[in-house]
Amino acid sequence: MSRMTGGEVLVRCLLKEGVRYVFGVPGAQLLPLTDAIFRNRERGIDFIHNRHEQASAHMADAWARVTGQPGICAGTVGPGATDLVPGVAVAYVESIPIVVLTAQTQSWRAYPSHGSTQECDQLGLFSSITKWNAVVNSWDRICELVRQAFRVALSGRPGPVHLDLPADVLFQTGEIEEDAFLEPYQYRAVDGPGADPALVEKAVELLLSAQAPLIHAGGGVLRAGAWNEVRELAEYLGALVTPTVGSRGVVPDDHPQVFKPSGYGAIGAQCGADVVLAVGARFGELDCWGQPPFWCGREGQKIIQVDRAAEMIGVNTPVELGIVGDARIVLRQIVDLVKRSTGPRKASQLLTECRATEETWMSEFEELAGSDKEPIHPLRLIKEARDFFPRDSIVCVDGGNIAVWASYLMHIYEPRSFMWAGDMGHLGVGLPYALAAKLACPEKQVFIIHGDGSFMFMNQELETARRHELRIVDIIANDQAYGMIKQGQLVACEGRVIGVDFYDTRCDKMAESMGCYGERVEKPEQIRPALQRAVDSGLPAVLDVLVDKEPALNPPDFVTLVDLWLQGCEM
Amino acid sequence: MARLRFLGAEYMEEALKRTRENSEYQQASEGFDDTLAFVVEPEPDKGIDERRTVGTILPQATEYWMDDRPVTFTFLAPYSVYVDIMTGKLDAVRAITKGALKLKGPMPKILRYVKGTNLWMDTLRTIPTQFEGDFADRSFG
Ligand SMILES: Cc1ncc(C[n+]2csc(CCOP(=O)(O)OP(=O)(O)O)c2C)c(N)n1
Numbered sequence: 249m250s251r252m253t254g255g256e257v258l259v260r261c262l263l264k265e266g267v268r269y270v271f272g273v274p275g276a277q278l279l280p281l282t283d284a285i286f287r288n289r290e291r292g293i294d295f296i297h298n299r300h301e302q303a304s305a306h307m308a309d310a311w312a313r314v315t316g317q318p319g320i321c322a323g324t325v326g327p328g329a330t331d332l333v334p335g336v337a338v339a340y341v342e343s344i345p346i347v348v349l350t351a352q353t354q355s356w357r358a359y360p361s362h363g364s365t366q367e368c369d370q371l372g373l374f375s376s377i378t379k380w381n382a383v384v385n386s387w388d389r390i391c392e393l394v395r396q397a398f399r400v401a402l403s404g405r406p407g408p409v410h411l412d413l414p415a416d417v418l419f420q421t422g423e424i425e426e427d428a429f430l431e432p433y434q435y436r437a438v439d440g441p442g443a444d445p446a447l448v449e450k451a452v453e454l455l456l457s458a459q460a461p462l463i464h465a466g467g468g469v470l471r472a473g474a475w476n477e478v479r480e481l482a483e484y485l486g487a488l489v490t491p492t493v494g495s496r497g498v499v500p501d502d503h504p505q506v507f508k509p510s511g512y513g514a515i516g517a518q519c520g521a522d523v524v525l526a527v528g529a530r531f532g533e534l535d536c537w538g539q540p541p542f543w544c545g546r547e548g549q550k551i552i553q554v555d556r557a558a559e560m561i562g563v564n565t566p567v568e569l570g571i572v573g574d575a576r577i578v579l580r581q582i583v584d585l586v587k588r589s590t591g592p593r594k595a596s597q598l599l600t601e602c603r604a605t606e607e608t609w610m611s612e613f614e615e616l617a618g619s620d621k622e623p624i625h626p627l628r629l630i631k632e633a634r635d636f637f638p639r640d641s642i643v644c645v646d647g648g649n650i651a652v653w654a655s656y657l658m659h660i661y662e663p664r665s666f667m668w669a670g671d672m673g674h675l676g677v678g679l680p681y682a683l684a685a686k687l688a689c690p691e692k693q694v695f696i697i698h699g700d701g702s703f704m705f706m707n708q709e710l711e712t713a714r715r716h717e718l719r720i721v722d723i724i725a726n727d728q729a730y731g732m733i734k735q736g737q738l739v740a741c742e743g744r745v746i747g748v749d750f751y752d753t754r755c756d757k758m759a760e761s762m763g764c765y766g767e768r769v770e771k772p773e774q775i776r777p778a779l780q781r782a783v784d785s786g787l788p789a790v791l792d793v794l795v796d797k798e799p800a801l802n803p804p805d806f807v808t809l810v811d812l813w814l815q816g817c818e819m
Numbered sequence: 820m821a822r823l824r825f826l827g828a829e830y831m832e833e834a835l836k837r838t839r840e841n842s843e844y845q846q847a848s849e850g851f852d853d854t855l856a857f858v859v860e861p862e863p864d865k866g867i868d869e870r871r872t873v874g875t876i877l878p879q880a881t882e883y884w885m886d887d888r889p890v891t892f893t894f895l896a897p898y899s900v901y902v903d904i905m906t907g908k909l910d911a912v913r914a915i916t917k918g919a920l921k922l923k924g925p926m927p928k929i930l931r932y933v934k935g936t937n938l939w940m941d942t943l944r945t946i947p948t949q950f951e952g953d954f955a956d957r958s959f960g
Contacts (some may be wrong), residue, residue, distance in 0.1 A: 609930065
């Protein structure tokens with residue numbers, strides 16, 4: 249039996265879940281939590297303080313993306329909690345499991361409000377951007393509610409959960425037995441579920457009847473750690489593979505059967521495949537809803553959809569067969585049955601055709617990427633970064649046009665090594681994502697391809713980087729504008745632009761002021777040496793690269809994207 | 820040169836001639852070697868009463884036909900969409916990806932020849948073109 253504060257009980261529960269970091273900004277009401285973290289550091293947990301809580305939520309999100317384990321963020325009552333909101337919303341939209349902890353004013357004067365300083369309805373605030381949330385209304389319920397938080401965050405379609413912790417509950421002390429802290433397997437499913445064998449049989453029957461099968465792998469594959477199964481099945485069946493934007497790297501980009509999301513090769517594959525096995529993918533907007541003209545449509549294509557969450561089956565496009573189950577386990581079931589039923593198959597003619605299409609499509613970008621012109625072409629910048637960093641680097645993308653350019657030209661070779669909040673499209677995630685990735689994988693190089701607009705949303709986190717010696721390289725494509733929006737205005741408003749241009753800001757000098765390495769780059773041949781100097785500096789580094797404003801305004805397929813985003817909205 | 824009725828016999832003769840003579844297009848479309856048909860859906864309320872089909876083989880452009888013989892690619896759209904494409908208001912590939920111009924046939928191949936497609940459109944846009952029905956005032960050249 250030990251005597252503990254509520255904060256310490258909470259920390260001991262987190263330790264059982266293997267939590268290593270809580271990201272946040274401290275506050276008076278959070279004191280028992282931060283102090284308990286301090287006193288439990290030798291058990292392997294620590295507090296990483298940010299310069300804005302939004303960054304804490306983004307770091308928790310990125311931690312989950314890179315490690316597969318839920319990330320934890322914390323904010324104090326009122327402003328601390330409200331500052332977390334944008335980051336939690338991104339994780340919610342992108343189905344990333346994070347646990348959000350907020351301090352609340354004392355339980356006897358919250359819900360309803362009595363006018364305490366900073367008090368606000370945090371339960372209401374987070375309810376629409378979390379899968380579940382609750383007020384921890386007594387010291388006795390801390391363990392139970394933390395267990396529920398992890399149970400919900402990780403079950404079905406993963407996502408954020410939120411615990412609102414009244415100060416009196418955190419400060420209260422009580423006696424607790426060591427065995428009150430359960431192991432995760434004692435209170436939540438740590439694996440599965442698998443699929444009904446009859447459904448697996450049906451799926452295999454469909455796959456084996458296909459002339460040109462396609463595996464469409466979504467974020468669920470990354471969350472479930474199912475990339476080996478995807479690859480094994482694809483290679484055995486000769487199937488084409490189209491990862492979604494959020495699951496780049498499930499199969500390396502240089503694998504002969506894989507196609508880049510939204511590329512012409514992928515669109516060709518999605519239109520030409522007669523059977524599609526969609527795993528952990530909901531066919532959202534960036535997947536063109538799984539509908540013609542970017543997909544074949546029901547007449548010529550049968551879709552098998554595997555998802556952990558029953559409510560995702562057929563939500564955007566009709567399916568032939570829906571299977572509810574964990575991506576890794578269901579794929580393993582499918583692979584095993586396929587191997588028992590048939591020998592390895594050769595890839596279809598569709599693969600050859602789509603490969604040729606992809607190569608033609610990419611060749612134009614590669615040509616631009618070789619440009620020696622000044623000012624620097626954005627594609628040249630991306631190519632230099634791509635060629636400089638090792639294969640297992642982690643790439644974070646954050647911006648408008650530059651993000652689109654980067655998603656096309658960057659090659660991603662490993663699972664969980666490409667981070668882009670593509671579904672939420674939230675500017676500012678880049679630096680916090682990179683910092684969490686570097687914390688999780690200190691042995692890997694981590695770099696960001698940043699727009700100058702998006703860099704400015706979270707640049708204060710360079711100080712966090714310096715303080716924790718997180719040696720990331722932040723590469724800013726500086727076009728002195730919100731380029732993507734400027735381009736949209738030029739197209740839609742007959743040349744009128746408003747609210748999109750910037751003063752020439754020295755991002756490199758900002759970095760230097762926070763103890764980081766900074767350099768401005770203006771010529772294409774300077775990029776590579778500058779990258780080398782950035783890495784050699786032994787510091788977090790910012791390269792402020794002036795790019796040509798004209799091409800920066802015209803990324804490939806811009807109009808196609810605009811058509812998708814503004815479908816049904818014409819000026 | 821007088822304007823030629825869009826997709827009429829004279830128009831098609833001229834289109835094939837200019838297609839064969841455009842070396843840049845021929846180079847960009849090398850290896851395409853396939854048959855296509857353009858189906859124009861009627862829009863009676865805009866003075867376009869009949870369904871029309873025109874087919875050809877590209878990039879050879881050696882012949883055209885106006886019947887429903889089997890082809891590898893069929894493009895299908897109302898007359899107004901073709902007018903938008905020919906007048907440059909709508910990019911041809913964008914018309915496909917928007918779903919305005921419906922395509923039956925292997926998409927990968929079409930996407931591989933996007934450059935060729937755009938150059939072909941440019942070629943056709945050099946022909947003085949007469950549109951029909953309510954679209955007459957959008958004729959050009
Ligand atoms: C938080 C947030 N605010 C506004 C937007 C709308 N938005 C989308 S792209 C963009 C411009 C991005 O500019 P920058 O990061 O410099 O990249 P560029 O387009 O210039 O390459 C804006 C403002 C957004 N996506 N996220």
